[in-house]
């Protein structure tokens with residue numbers, strides 16, 4: 623079903639925004655640290671029209687679900703909360719937003735760690751900006767999107783996903799200092815492309831593990847007398863901490879240093895080595911990997927054409943990301959997924975997308 627079929631008239635404008643994958647800098651954002659995401663080819667498209675009654679109407683093609691906002695003082699649940707949130711944060715910022723018909727169609731897999739939520743928010747805000755000619759820039763779009771996700775969808779997220787969706791593209795990586803929002807858009811490493819494979823293992827312990835790691839980092843920063851672990855650059859300083867705080871802090875410090883090394887300009891080979899080191903650090907020091915992810919990452923790392931691989935996202939299941947020789951991602955994925963299957967697991971390629979023509 624398209625916009626016309628749902629709302630009985632053609633859309634007035636449309637915009638899209640990509641999903642993202644984080645290449646380096648994991649579990650650093652809540653330590654005020656550095657991240658290196660890139661956009662993925664899959665994107666979310668949002669089409670808009672003015673509503674002919676006084677209500678907002680939202681439709682998701684992916685969910686085949688329509689929601690009408692009957693009471694503006696009551697935040698809807700589910701996918702509508704993200705769109706409603708975007709409209710409300712714009713209102714709060716002083717912009718008058720008319721009642722809208724919003725149509726969503728996306729090729730970003732939902733809930734796989736490729737940030738379909740940020741893609742939805744950024745695409746919605748871009749479309750509204752275009753419809754109403756709002757004087758807001760791409761950084762403000764990311765900030766409004768984050769506010770929408772925190773205050774309306776109820777997800778305590780950092781700014782990485784929204785900044786990546788708003789500022790990165792598939793040819794570039796976005797260096798972001800999550801404390802100062804200082805950023806730099808850099809080309810992807812030479813002659814390399816991105817391969818993302820889902821491990822097939824659901825992220826069951828993810829939220830309790832995530833909260834525990836956050837608390838450990840706060841403890842470590844307090845013991846070391848700094849505002850956040852980002853303020854430690856010399857890894858030896860972490861040695862005075864008791865276990866496991868020492869290893870948790872060591873991951874954050876070394877991970878930040880890996881991202882900063884990329885900022886100096888590195889080859890694809892070196893970038894890959896840094897990804898491998900990141901995985902070892904996440905596995906041994908931060909303890910957020912699981913056996914399936916370790917097997918998948920190891921299979922990737924020993925396959926010719928792979929510069930480096932690691933788990934991506936918060937861990938405890940979820941996806942792996944690899945930097946591979948350009949043009950070889952699909953054949954590498956086929957090879958690795960076969961061996962992964964022999965080890966008893968069922969993985970799935972997420973990037974490059976198997977659908978040749980993306981929905982958006």
Ligand code: ADP
Nearest residue numbers: 682684700701728732733734735736737738739
């Ligand atoms: P991720 O951002 O990693 O994909 P999240 O749990 O943060 O996972 O966001 C997924 C949620 O975002 C979905 O459950 C849904 O509510 C919303 N969402 C994202 N894309 C769409 C879409 N195309 N249609 C409807 N809802 C969407």
Ligand code: MG
Nearest residue numbers: 737738739740
């Ligand atoms: Mg999300």
